[in-house]
Amino acid sequence: MTISRRSLLQSAALTALASAGPAALAKPIRPSTRAALIVVDVQNCFVEGGTLPVKGGAEIVPIINKIAPAFANIVVTQDWHTAGHASFASSHASKKPFETAKLSYGTQVLWPDHCVQGTEDAALHKDLALPTAQVIVRKGFHKSVDSYSAFEEADRKTRTGLAGYLKERGIRTVYVTGLATDFCVAWTALDARKLGFNVYVVEDATRAIDLDGSLAAAWKKLKAAGVKRIQSADLIIPT
Numbered sequence: 001m002t003i004s005r006r007s008l009l010q011s012a013a014l015t016a017l018a019s020a021g022p023a024a025l026a027k028p029i030r031p032s033t034r035a036a037l038i039v040v041d042v043q044n045c046f047v048e049g050g051t052l053p054v055k056g057g058a059e060i061v062p063i064i065n066k067i068a069p070a071f072a073n074i075v076v077t078q079d080w081h082t083a084g085h086a087s088f089a090s091s092h093a094s095k096k097p098f099e100t101a102k103l104s105y106g107t108q109v110l111w112p113d114h115c116v117q118g119t120e121d122a123a124l125h126k127d128l129a130l131p132t133a134q135v136i137v138r139k140g141f142h143k144s145v146d147s148y149s150a151f152e153e154a155d156r157k158t159r160t161g162l163a164g165y166l167k168e169r170g171i172r173t174v175y176v177t178g179l180a181t182d183f184c185v186a187w188t189a190l191d192a193r194k195l196g197f198n199v200y201v202v203e204d205a206t207r208a209i210d211l212d213g214s215l216a217a218a219w220k221k222l223k224a225a226g227v228k229r230i231q232s233a234d235l236i237i238p239t
């Protein structure tokens, strides 16, 4: 991902403004029975000890577990790549992880090999406790297409079917958590907005990769799209 120094500085300034931003919500939120919690990619690969660790990734597990009882519906996603996947730097001659490549659908960030189907690395984090989780959406299993979003693959054409599932269940609001804030969480939240859902991102239940200003850029896009940024403490959790 390339980004100019100027835009990087602008992003940094926006982050500073945003972090000064809204105080705790005046009125706590009680998610309705028609809301779903989406838990994005909380897998061994994305926590310390995994192949593509997100700093502090494991810290969100107890936070997600704490808010889970507020949701009658939980959807979990799982990054689930073929060996030799197109998003792996190792699949491209002379490319290193975190460089980019042009693929058929556009520019792709290249990652270390991660979350290969059936490996322990791709397993969901063992401490996740989500009794009302009903659906696991596996993504990134088409060898030539990556998929950050739970709704649509990176070719921006192939749908996962999650929107149809949620709509058939009468679910109009989603709360997005997981890894990483600036990639799979942000893309999932943005697509959910595009598809007509009310969308919250529970910030402290996410952690970011923050590659070349990607976190500030993601928050800027999320805000512009009308995604609400909240903290886990803003939610009313049944006891």
Ligand SMILES: [Zn+2]
Residues within 6 Å of the ligand: 079, 080, 081, 087, 111, 114, 115, 140
């Ligand atoms: Zn991946």
